[in-house]
Amino acid sequence: MVDVVFLATVLRLKGVTPAIFCHNVYPHSAPSLGRALSRLVIRQFKKVFVQSHNEYDLVKSFHPKANCTILNHPPYPSQRPRNSRHYKPSESNGPIKVLFFGFIREYKVIDTLHEAAKQVSDGEFHFHFVGESWSDSLADKIGSASNKHPNISREMSYVSTSFLQSIFDSCDVVVLPYPQSTGSGALATAKGMRVPVIISDCVDPGPEFTEGRDGIIFPAGDSTRLVSALREFRENISDFDQCWSAMDHDKEWGLAATRILDELEL
Structure with a gap:
């Protein structure tokens, strides 16, 4: 974690706004020290990406000035047609x-x-x-x-x-x-x-x-x-029968990438 803090500091000194993506804000079953270190690291970043509303609320609770964005995990691609039945009748x-x-x-x-x-x-x-x-x-x-x-x-x-x-x-x-x-x-x-x-x-x-x-x-x-x-x-x-039919699975990863670029203003 020290190297991440160091890197974020160097980037800021160079005029670059660093961003961090958190698969999880806290490590699973982390002790108090581990959670404190996670908060320390995340506070070094103005732009924070998380994967759920609960994680968003958690980040804002200890880093209220963060520009925090929710990026739900896009679906993994499969060969199944978009509107096909998800299983055969039992x-x-x-x-x-x-x-x-x-x-x-x-x-x-x-x-x-x-x-x-x-x-x-x-x-x-x-x-x-x-x-x-x-x-x-x-x-x-x-x-x-x-x-x-x-x-x-x-x-x-x-x-x-x-x-x-x-x-x-x-x-x-x-x-x-x-x-x-x-x-x-x-x-x-x-x-x-x-x-x-x-x-x-x-x-x-x-x-x-x-x-x-x-x-x-x-x-x-x-x-x-x-x-x-x-x-x-x-x-x-x-x-x-039509579960997840509201999603255009082929475009979800591209949409996520576009959103990241937009948030980073790239």
């Missing part, structure tokens, strides 16, 4: 296929989804956890659950790009139970793959999100409300 009214995708880490509070999985029947939902594990204890917990409950499965490994679309094609909905604001690559992938999402109210889905068409929002950390959201999705699954 055969014989089988269980809804629920996907958790991404690094298996403590801060994501995967326990909320894990607890929800134990509150529903095998015939209602199947939960698939996919991603490289950064937590042995979480990996063990999910592994133990998958051995005990037939509606829980796992792939605890890195997923290559070539297999990414098949994983999202095989699910009906992606769940993001995150308890804190973050820029989510999993959400960006779901948007690109045209898969609806069930997200906690800490996740910023972007201005194009419409609840009931693109997904459902539930209170972070509440597994009972998550179960209710899952059942609501199951009962109204056809309402999500």
